[in-house]
Amino acid sequence: MSEHHGHHVASAKQLWTVGIALLILTFLTVFVASIGLPSPLDLVTAMTIALTKAFLVAAFFMGLYWDTKFNSMLLIGALAFFILMVSITLLDTLYRDDIVPSF
Numbered sequence: 205m206s207e208h209h210g211h212h213v214a215s216a217k218q219l220w221t222v223g224i225a226l227l228i229l230t231f232l233t234v235f236v237a238s239i240g241l242p243s244p245l246d247l248v249t250a251m252t253i254a255l256t257k258a259f260l261v262a263a264f265f266m267g268l269y270w271d272t273k274f275n276s277m278l279l280i281g282a283l284a285f286f287i288l289m290v291s292i293t294l295l296d297t298l299y300r301d302d303i304v305p306s307f
Contacts, residue, residue, distance in 0.1 A: 212267065212270035214264065214267075218264065219264070219265075222260055222264045222265070225260060226257055226260055226261070229253050229256060229257050229260075230257070232253055233250060233253050233254070236249050236250065236253070237250070262279060
């Protein structure tokens with residue numbers, strides 16, 4: 205038999221707080237892009253901000269904060285699999301020789 209978990213309704217104050225945090229992080233992304241950080245640091249900074257925003261959306265707007273831990277683990281597993289697949293692809297494409305050297 206399964207347990208019945210009640211549905212959580214987030215308060216308007218909480219949703220506005222998360223929405224304002226997302227807006228601030230968006231402005232921070234634009235600011236960081238406009239100041240022109242060095243090459244590896246700009247990507248790391250942009251990805252950190254993007255992952256923070258994704259966490260806020262998944263946790264509060266999608267309700268994973270109040271949901272069972274199994275659903276959170278499914279999301280983390282899917283993200284880990286995605287990162288693994290992108291990493292394998294980058295290992296292949298970053299280290300291959302140019303097919304036509306003139307390009």
